Amino acid sequence: MSDLNAIGDQDNWICWLCDQKVDPDISVNSDLGPSVDSYGAVRVKKGADFVERLAHRQCNTMKGKISPVVPWSKDLLVVDPSPIFETVERLRKKGGREIIARCPDENDANQASEWLLDRLSRLAPELKLSTQISPGGGQYVLALKLG
Numbered sequence: 001m002s003d004l005n006a007i008g009d010q011d012n013w014i015c016w017l018c019d020q021k022v023d024p025d026i027s028v029n030s031d032l033g034p035s036v037d038s039y040g041a042v043r044v045k046k047g048a049d050f051v052e053r054l055a056h057r058q059c060n061t062m063k064g065k066i067s068p069v070v071p072w073s074k075d076l077l078v079v080d081p082s083p084i085f086e087t088v089e090r091l092r093k094k095g096g097r098e099i100i101a102r103c104p105d106e107n108d109a110n111q112a113s114e115w116l117l118d119r120l121s122r123l124a125p126e127l128k129l130s131t132q133i134s135p136g137g138g139q140y141v142l143a144l145k146l147g
């Protein structure tokens with residue numbers, strides 16, 4: 001259990017996939033209980049060491065057997081949102097910039113940008129990610145950029 005407690009403290013008892021609190025006192029056998037997720041795509045910068053993260057038992061990818069899904073907030077007005085986890089992993093490998101969503105107006109785009117950066121600060125704290133908002137086609141395009 002000491003491993004689980006250390007990883008829980010490292011992630012402030014927040015599930016790295018769904019971003020909700022994990023109760024350290026719930027049984028590890030319950031769906032909402034704490035577990036250690038070691039999804040293989042999450043690596044430290046140089047080398048292939050797995051980074052272990054805290055996840056609810058029901059969110060755990062079971063060592064990569066299922067793809068991690070990071071949900072967008074339902075409070076945001078976004079059109080054509082890209083899957084967050086996959087986009088971040090592509091940027092982690094290749095760098096550059098990717099369009100991650102479109103928003104009907106600039107205010108929505110700012111809200112989505114703020115939410116996304118906050119979410120990513122917990123999902124991928126080791127990456128320097130920033131957002132760019134630009135008008136295009138009567139909408140506002142939200143792009144995510146590494147560096």
Ligand SMILES: [Zn+2]
Pocket residue numbers: 015016017018019020055056059
């Ligand atoms: Zn979760």
